[in-house]
Structures are given as structure tokens and as C-alpha cells.
Amino acid sequence: MDNSRVYKMIFAGVYPHYITKAEKKGRTKSELDEIIFWLTGYDSKSLQKQIDKKVDFETFFSEAPQLNPNVSKITGVICGYRVEEINDPLIKKIRYLDKLVDELAKGKTMDKILRI
Structure with a gap:
């Protein structure tokens, strides 16, 4: 799979979408930033x-x-892929972030999201 397009996505372009996703579910930008x-x-x-x-x-x-x-404690499926089975190191990091944002939007407690 060619992931070069994903590598070159601008973080600042995606970040507002993360904020919107969190806020739509009653979470805050501060919580999102804490995850990052x-x-x-x-x-x-x-x-x-x-x-x-x-x-x-x-x-x-x-x-x-x-x-x-x-x-390594971040496991599960995000975007149709099991995070722990992703081989590309950068894509894995991006999916870690996606998974954490998803958990925030689904209402998990910060302790669980941060694997405390």
C-alpha cells in the first residue's frame, strides 16, 4: 500500500477535525491536547x-x-485495521493517535485513554 499521501498530510489541517470530533461528543480541546x-x-x-x-x-x-x-497498550481496530498489526511505523503512530481520539469521542475516561 502506498502511504506517501498520508505521510504528507498536514497535521494542522487534520487537528481541527480532531477538535470537532471531540467537541461534538462533549469533550474538550484540552483533553485532546492532553492525549497528544x-x-x-x-x-x-x-x-x-x-x-x-x-x-x-x-x-x-x-x-x-x-x-x-x-x-504498545493501544490496541483494537481503527479505520478497519487492527492497530497492533500495522507494520508501517509512521502509519502505526498516526493510527495510535486516531484510536486515542476515537476513544475520547466515545466517552472513555482519560485514565483509560492514557492507559494509567
């Missing part, structure tokens, strides 16, 4: 910098301070 911070190691200032620079997903994840060591 947990997954990537960004903080509010460094996340905003990535958004302002309009980086693509490949850059967003390659420049992430540190992927959370508990990402």
Missing part, C-alpha cells in the same frame, strides 16, 4: 509551533520529543 502530549511528548508551546509551521505527519512524529513507552 501523552502520545508524543509535545507540550502546548511545542505543539502550537508544529501547527504554526504546518508540518506534515511524517515531520510531526519524527520531531516528537518522545513517543510514550506505553503505546
